[in-house]
Amino acid sequence: MSTFLVIGAGGNVGSELSRLLEAAGHTVRRGTSREAGPGQVHVDLITGTGIDAALAGVDGAFLLSPPGHTNQDQLLGPVVDAAKALGVHKVVLMTAMGADADPNGAMRKAEVHLEQSGLTWNVIRPNWFMQNFHTFWLHGIKTAGVIQLPTGTAKGSFIDARDVAAVAAVLLQGDTHANRAFDLTGDDALDHDQVAVLLSQALGRTIRYEDITPETMRPGLLAAGLPADYADFLLTILHFFKLGYAERVTSAVRDITGAAPRRFTTYAPDYRTAFA
Numbered sequence: 222m223s224t225f226l227v228i229g230a231g232g233n234v235g236s237e238l239s240r241l242l243e244a245a246g247h248t249v250r251r252g253t254s255r256e257a258g259p260g261q262v263h264v265d266l267i268t269g270t271g272i273d274a275a276l277a278g279v280d281g282a283f284l285l286s287p288p289g290h291t292n293q294d295q296l297l298g299p300v301v302d303a304a305k306a307l308g309v310h311k312v313v314l315m316t317a318m319g320a321d322a323d324p325n326g327a328m329r330k331a332e333v334h335l336e337q338s339g340l341t342w343n344v345i346r347p348n349w350f351m352q353n354f355h356t357f358w359l360h361g362i363k364t365a366g367v368i369q370l371p372t373g374t375a376k377g378s379f380i381d382a383r384d385v386a387a388v389a390a391v392l393l394q395g396d397t398h399a400n401r402a403f404d405l406t407g408d409d410a411l412d413h414d415q416v417a418v419l420l421s422q423a424l425g426r427t428i429r430y431e432d433i434t435p436e437t438m439r440p441g442l443l444a445a446g447l448p449a450d451y452a453d454f455l456l457t458i459l460h461f462f463k464l465g466y467a468e469r470v471t472s473a474v475r476d477i478t479g480a481a482p483r484r485f486t487t488y489a490p491d492y493r494t495a496f497a
């Protein structure tokens with residue numbers, strides 16, 4: 222059995238990944254930037270505290286960049302270097318679908334840093350998470366029954382974060398797919414009108430979609446506490462969604478886990494209480 226560090230262990234992907242690894246009999250160090258409780262280890266990628274201690278003696282590590290920050294390469298580079306120096310065997314890095322579109326983008330630079338580190342690696346690039354609907358987009362759904370996004374009629378092959386975790390769990394536990402990057406998507410692409418219908422059916426009340434402009438959305442993002450550069454980053458990638466770049470479907474989840482990705486019709490009822 223192995224020992225793994227999971228950065229973001231309290232989050233959408235990390236919580237399920239930690240559960241899966243422990244269920245398989247491994248020891249998991251659950252990374253948190255807060256004060257560490259039982260089973261947790263303090264590691265703060267912003268301040269750089271705790272990185273060496275968290276990585277010392279682990280066989281593999283799952284990395285992500287904390288949401289809200291656009292300097293992913295600067296946050297993740299030191300972790301990759303420490304993993305190499307401490308003899309960690311495998312690092313799985315989660316970025317996002319489209320990260321490889323811009324060689325000068327911070328996410329791509331973080332990927333390249335890992336790929337050139339000499340570590341055994343995987344990069345996973347998930348598409349937009351289904352879980353965003355009960356987190357980022359929840360306020361409008363709860364208070365007004367509306368999903369407001371600047372995405373027009375474009376479709377996205379939304380992925381359930383639990384499937385991202387299932388992929389990461391396989392990649393951490395074996396080297397069959399070593400040193401490769403994967404774009405992870407759901408099995409079908411939906412536009413936000415279709416999402417609204419599926420959410421309405423699951424929640425038993427009417428949810429509708431409203432196409433808004435980026436200019437309309439920006440003040441709400443800032444009011445929710447997002448730094449201006451991250452709000453603009455989010456609006457940029459939502460623009461790429463509107464242009465159709467989120468529509469592509471890949472077979473990676475099925476290829477790696479052997480199971481079909483969850484559909485929106487599974488996600489929505491599973492998270493019904495989060496929408497209440």
Ligand SMILES: NC(=O)c1ccc[n+]([C@@H]2O[C@H](COP(=O)([O-])OP(=O)(O)OC[C@H]3O[C@@H](n4cnc5c(N)ncnc54)[C@H](OP(=O)(O)O)[C@@H]3O)[C@@H](O)[C@H]2O)c1
Nearest residue numbers: 229230231232233234253254265266267286287317349350
């Ligand atoms: N949402 C999407 O649609 C989507 C799609 C593709 C890729 N992604 C990528 O997925 C990542 C987010 O994953 P997620 O949704 O699973 O996470 P999440 O639910 O947003 O949770 C964020 C995690 O980051 C941890 N964290 C916050 N600040 C930290 C710090 N300074 N140092 C170390 N850890 C810190 C938090 O733990 P503590 O509070 O305990 O520290 C928490 O576990 C981002 O990198 C994002 O770019 C998201």
